[in-house]
Amino acid sequence: MATSVTLKVDGDSVTLPQGTTLREACEKADHPVPTLCWHENLTPANACRACVVEVKGSRTLVASCSRVAEDGMEVWTNTERVQNARKVVAELLLSTSDATLAPDLKDLAQASGASAERFRGGATWEQPVRVDNELYVRDLSKCILCYRCVEACGADWQNTFAIQVSGRGFDAHIDAGFGRELAESDCVFCGNCVAVCPTGALIGKTEWDLRNQGAWDEERISTTTTICSYCGVGCELKLHVLDNKIVKVTSPMDNPVSHGMLCVKGRYGYEFVQSEETLVPNS
């Protein structure tokens, strides 16, 4: 059995190991495609459809994130149909959700020449922010239903299955079961959903508060890498520090131990570091 496949991307020939996705093939061929829902550590949800490409012989466009490259395929990443689909996807999302903290969506809109106004004026996903715990906030007016959080909470990472998509059509939304508050749900507050959310719809409470006070300033945030001291697994932590205070903890997505995933202690149990009380001298 052949172990590699050769295909053409926009006329350029590329040879890749069998099992490579078209998205990767396009990237290797130096004709990268935009993505919104795709994430390096998650199963492709193929929900956003920003990554569609034209494949010779296929009636519809093909989501490159989840389609495996085959020998002899001919792929185009920039035809009129592809451009139209990308642009419309961006326009539809902009007409529904608040993209202020969604850099990938903004990039897609910019690159595809999308008009934010074209499909505006109808129903949107504007809804009250849900601040029901001290660790993270759900501002689902920003959600684009990329499924990343569902996958991170489910079989891909966390296996807690605390959240799912509920409702259908335009009413589909992320839900912790029967509209419950997070504390009432099965959520264990690992924050892995927050780590992969591309829109700020799920956001750390500290970051949320600081942003509301106008005090969140990416330029002034420095990062320090360390190892989590809670248990023997040894996840790498990236501490995001503002004004000498930890304001967020993440783990690098390419870390071989954590793959970007942490537990509630590693991600949110950092307050003791900066607590004045621990500095009371022994008597």
Added chain:
Amino acid sequence: MSEVRRLLPRPDIQSSATSVERLTERGFDHALSRISTMTSEDIIEEVSASGIKGRGGAAFPTGLKWSSVYKALGSEKYVVMNADESELGTFKDRVLLEQDPLGPLVGLLIAAHCVGARKAFCYIRGEYGEVEQNLADALEMLRMTGWVGPHSVEVEIRRGAGAYIAGEETALFNSIEGKRPEPRVKPPFPTQKGLWGSPTLIQNVETLANIAILFAHDVKWFKEYGTQDTAGTKLVALSGHIRRPGVYEVPFGTALTDILQKADLGGSITSGRSLGAVLLGGAAGTFLGPKEVENASLDYPSLNKAGASIGSGAMMVFDDTVDLSWVLTRMARFFAEESCGQCVPCRIGTRRILEIAESGNLRTRSQDLRELGQAMRDASICGLGQTAPVALLSVLDRPELMHD
């Protein structure tokens, strides 16, 4: 050409629809004994020779599908009868299951035998309560006679919960598996990875009924009706401004005008008015104007010329007083309510189409609608989003059909 009775039993049939006598009277016991001595290859060859194509909408060659499932590697295989029937204006599977449930069931058993499945499912629309009972009674009889059971094929009925999208084959698998009925990405196709990741053969009720009557007779008999391109008969569901709404069985190739006008078929447009348009194939279908209807017959090549297809066989008839923008608005609502919400073009696109239709701007925003429609056809995951704009685009292409 007038009505034929093959898939549907003759109106004067005496035996009860779920009885052993019916099994014999319709030749289905003969079909089952005949296939039990045939190899899978021979069965597939006969199905292919008959030219049967899927009757659930996509018209995929049935023999080819059976062959891929038969050849697919896998220790478990499944067959599924798709009786979710939720397409607009489509009620032919219901009539078939009411009048002759043994046909589709025998087709299902033949399919299972052929591809090597020990387990079969009938997925039936939740609202079809009485039909489901009829199906269950028929199954019980087949169990008593030994055609269904642990030593042959186990058949289980599963009830849908009111979602059109659950009729899409991969969404249907998710539903049977107890998950949200969201369509899966294809490939892999169901023939390779279907229920619980195993090779799965899924067919529409009417397709399976065709299988049963084929094996109750033979290819030569089967091909007595129909055209060069498509042999056999088709159930059409007539509704709207038509004197005799209902389900009729007609040979492929029957002129659409005959279906609408013949005294034993549609019996003409109601109240002596003239035809405005026909929506062929349900919500996922195409509007045809009176001229196109006049020139077309119920066959794939003929309809292809008008950019249409038979789809499920639904024919919704509108007289010349109907404002199609109103119809389009209702259809837009259907899609917006039935979209599963998984992918962006369909989840938001169906809503925007509805809003534009409701605000009476279909014509003024036709360029935006065309681009949106193209993106939905190109980039939606499944057939729902891909076909949601089709009827609308068919009207934008035929401005004479919209009078506002």
